[in-house]
Amino acid sequence: MTKTNFQMDAQQVMRELSRTDRQLARIIRKVGSFPTKRPKPQHPYEVLLKAIVYQQLNGKAAGTIFGRVKALGANGFPTPEEIVQLDETQLRGAGLSRQKIAAVKDLAAKTLDGTVPSLKEIRPMSEEEILERLTRVRGIGEWSVQMFLMFQLGRPDVLPIHDYGLRRGFQHIYGLDDVPKPQAVLEHGERWRPYRSIASWYLWRALEQIGKAKPAVSAVKKKSRPTVQRKEASK
Numbered sequence: 193m194t195k196t197n198f199q200m201d202a203q204q205v206m207r208e209l210s211r212t213d214r215q216l217a218r219i220i221r222k223v224g225s226f227p228t229k230r231p232k233p234q235h236p237y238e239v240l241l242k243a244i245v246y247q248q249l250n251g252k253a254a255g256t257i258f259g260r261v262k263a264l265g266a267n268g269f270p271t272p273e274e275i276v277q278l279d280e281t282q283l284r285g286a287g288l289s290r291q292k293i294a295a296v297k298d299l300a301a302k303t304l305d306g307t308v309p310s311l312k313e314i315r316p317m318s319e320e321e322i323l324e325r326l327t328r329v330r331g332i333g334e335w336s337v338q339m340f341l342m343f344q345l346g347r348p349d350v351l352p353i354h355d356y357g358l359r360r361g362f363q364h365i366y367g368l369d370d371v372p373k374p375q376a377v378l379e380h381g382e383r384w385r386p387y388r389s390i391a392s393w394y395l396w397r398a399l400e401q402i403g404k405a406k407p408a409v410s411a412v413k414k415k416s417r418p419t420v421q422r423k424e425a426s427k
Contacts, residue, residue: 202226202228203225205390206225209387209391212383213383213384213391216384219365219394222401223394223397230346233311233344234311235310236309236310236311237299237300237303237308240299240308240336241261241270242258243332243336243339244292244295244299244332245258245288245292245296247292257286260285260286260287261283261296264282264283264286272301275297275300276297276300280293294330295330295331295332307328308325308326309325314345315345319347322340322341322345335354338350338352348388349388350392351384353375354374355392357396357399358396359374359377361397362380362395362398364398364399365395
């Protein structure tokens with residue numbers, strides 16, 4: 193499960209969400225409390241560098257490439273100054289595509305010029321200001337910023353409505369035939385305020401429950417050709 197930084201009374205939040213949404217209450221009872229342990233503080237540059245490397249890759253491959261990128265730093269993690277000075281050959285050798293090389297170079301440059309603020313500077317900023325500042329970086333979109341807000345800064349009321357895994361979890365909880373549109377999740381999510389980040393966490397856990405569920409076995413043998421199970425990509 194993803195570590196969080198939600199420094200709050202978990203039991204109180206669970207009670208309030210359960211009171212306002214009976215369907216969500218079922219997954220809350222099944223999963224239990226969301227974690228509240230504070231993760232190790234990281235500079236936004238470090239978090240965003242990892243986010244860029246991991247984009248469009250599975251966990252194992254992304255982890256291998258990120259390990260190579262980190263090794264390019266003199267002290268085990270490349271500073272913005274080091275990224276700026278590295279040539280394309282070195283970054284390609286670590287496994288980065290040209291598009292990602294351009295993105296990490298832009299991230300380093302915008303960290304050095306102050307566009308990407310320090311952790312101390314970013315903490316008191318509004319979510320709108322953080323989103324505006326960080327999405328100036330090439331390759332960093334709204335979703336990456338929302339993940340930073342939720343899991344690094346511990347902002348409790350973020351709802352990433354375009355996250356497909358979250359919408360699949362919503363579909364499962366509410367018994368929908370189709371994956372809901374982002375706007376439908378947004379409208380329903382008004383009842384979760386001011387804890388939409390925590391509600392989102394439970395939606396992701398609901399998606400995990402789909403994978404854990406054992407398929408029903410029919411008592412009647414079928415002569416039709418065997419079906420091929422398709423593994424869904426999930427968050």
